Amino acid sequence: MPGVARTVDLARPLRVADLRRAATGVDVEISAPVRDRVARGRNYLRTVLGDDRPVYGATTGFGALVGFAGRDDEADQCDNTLAHLGAGQGPEIDPTVARATVLVRVWSLAQGVSGVSARVVDGLVAMLATTFAPAMPRFGSVGASGDLIPLAYAAQSLRGRGWAYLDGVRMPAGTALTRAGLTPLVLDGRDALALVNGTSLTTAATALALDSVRTSHRAVQMLTCLLVDVLGCEPEQFLHPRLITAYGHPGAVDVAAGMRTLLAGAVPSTGRPLQEAYSIRCAPQLLGAAEGALRYVDDVVAADLNSVSDNPLFFPDDDLVLHGGNFFGQPAAFAADVLATVTAQLGNLVERQLDLLVDPARNGGLPPMLAAGPGRQHGLQGAQLATTAMVAEIRRNAVPASMQSLPTNLHNQDVVPFGTQAALRAVDQAGLLRLLCGSLAVGLRQAVHVGARPPTAPGCAAVLERLVETVPAVDPDRPLDSDVVRAAELLHSLNASRDEC
Structure with a gap:
């Protein structure tokens, strides 16, 4: 079949x-x-x-x-x-x-x-x-x-x-x-x-949202490394093992190690500030915190997927019919709300990195909006506006659902978790985060076209090569909606989980 x-x-x-x-x-x-x-x-x-x-x-x-x-x-x-x-x-x-x-x-x-x-x-x-x-x-x-x-x-x-x-x-x-x-x-x-x-809908939606956000989390690490390389930043400062180990958070240690691997061989350029903007310098700490939160969601999803959610339950060996509350979706509600918070901050990071990349005051002198001919062309201007709108949408919907209990059913259900709302919202947010990553990827591809240096790290160069194959340079201007989607799909394929868990 x-x-x-x-x-x-x-x-x-x-x-x-x-x-x-x-x-x-x-x-x-x-x-x-x-x-x-x-x-x-x-x-x-x-x-x-x-x-x-x-x-x-x-x-x-x-x-x-x-x-x-x-x-x-x-x-x-x-x-x-x-x-x-x-x-x-x-x-x-x-x-x-x-x-x-x-x-x-x-x-x-x-x-x-x-x-x-x-x-x-x-x-x-x-x-x-x-x-x-x-x-x-x-x-x-x-x-x-x-x-x-x-x-x-x-x-x-x-x-x-x-x-x-x-x-x-x-x-x-x-x-x-x-x-x-x-x-x-x-x-x-x-x-x-x-x-x-x-709670099968709540569980399934939370699990699928987690899968998507985890993929985007890896994509943001990849894109951050590519940004660092094309701008010529000094990764051995903010990613140094001694620095990150002193920070003490396992998620940050693991994220930084992965970023150092992708940036291996990168050659810093002259003229960059001693301390980069937080969207670069604090990326391992932010992404590491997200990793720690996602590990919590991993545990909840694993338990929920292998949970019997029903009422009543029947236990023949013990001659028991038990009426209880295994259908109460509080764990997934909390987890899905955590996913929404992680998604919002990852989205914030990606949007700020794109903002830095299109700003000639901070991008090392590249043209404003990465336009090939500023004024006659507008480069990433429309795409950046769209990222701002998507981040605003993510933020607007990131209010926790799991704390908004509202009694119903003649007060039989006098406390409720609203896990279904939290989970379906997390699926929506995950989709927007993928598009934000695609937008930054288009920007990085365009930055090299308008004068940014090619990546010096082999790993980053390989990522850019795939982007160049997927997204043509913006010269002259054209609608970028489909380019953003194609870039997002490429990032998903490059960063999707290869394991079976």
């Missing part, structure tokens, strides 16, 4: 790389032990229900209405679960994020403690082998009882109701299922609740 990537095994821990692979058709393996634990969980649910023990969502109403009996018929209980959650609004979530969400959800359900039927796991796995993606509205979740409303739309889509995407084209969900060769899911009340009562 076109687009099918390497197999994802539900018997092993889930990783960010698995979510990247889920963007298109991916084979997901359900091993015999996984099938056994799903079956045991389902059989235990049947035993519990046969004993007339109360089980939230199977024998009761939902949320604040838990004190009332649910519907007797299992199919009716499923419809009741999903119908009242069909209240989402706003633009639809990127299909890539939606597919990653389904992968995270099926991993959680496959742990065997949610009591779902095997057909649910099989159905989600079959979907992931195609390019089908459920259409999910952005607004509706508070991330407290999981991502209820967006996940309800996903469940309905898999039942053939509502809308879906196939090969990136939006169409009625039933049509998409037929064209993909998929069978609509048949659910009972417990299946339906298990599909929606988790």
Whole structure:
């Protein structure tokens, strides 16, 4: 099948790389032990229900209405679960994020403690082998009882109701299922609740945002080195191992070591100030702090990807049905807010570096705006304006979501984390940061065209060579929107994670 990537095994821990692979058709393996634990969980649910023990969502109403009996018929209980959650609004979530969400959800359900039927796991796995993606509205979740409303739309889509995407084209969900060769899911009340009562959207979006921001973080290190080299700065001052070791922060030590490697062989020029602007001189400290923050997010995402987020949970070996709060997305909410903060400061750094590069008072006498013929041409003037606008947008949206709890659901949900909002916002911010990096890359390529010296470090020279191949010189002026995108894509390919974690 076109687009099918390497197999994802539900018997092993889930990783960010698995979510990247889920963007298109991916084979997901359900091993015999996984099938056994799903079956045991389902059989235990049947035993519990046969004993007339109360089980939230199977024998009761939902949320604040838990004190009332649910519907007797299992199919009716499923419809009741999903119908009242069909209240989402706003633009639809990127299909890539939606597919990653389904992968995270099926991993959680496959742990065997949610009591779902095997057909649910099989159905989600079959979907992931195609390019089908459920259409999910952005607004509706508070991330407290999981991502209820967006996940309800996903469940309905898999039942053939509502809308879906196939090969990136939006169409009625039933049509998409037929064209993909998929069978609509048949659910009972417990299946339906298990599909929606988790933080899989929040987790998937945070993980994908982290992956993108980490790539941009490496790209900013690369671009900073290229800036240092073309301007002729003295890296052995602000990157000296003794200096950075004395600073004492592991992230800065590691970032500076990587920058020294890329700048190996660089020859400083005369005429630079004793102390460079902070956007150069303090880059290892700023980028090192970002590295430390990203390591915290790494840990949260790793735990969340391998977390069972559902309620209730069923433990056959101990004859336990436990009602609790594993659907409460506070860890990812905090982590996504940290990502937003890191993204804002990385964006600030890139914008300030571009501002320095286009300013003849600070760029070593290069033409203003790096224009090949100032006045008759305007070089990077429009691109710099766009970077200012993007940084302003990132800053405006960087207010933490995880501290804005707002009670709802008759005060059943009297504290909420708003992790879904934080995570989807982090995805948006990560996309803008990529474009900011692309803008600075275009500027560095143009700087050499209008008189900056070619890089003297072999590593930096190789980066510039790739940029020259990708982006023509701005001479004469032309729209630079597509050039910025191409440069951003190049940086992403050069700095994307090569590991499997």
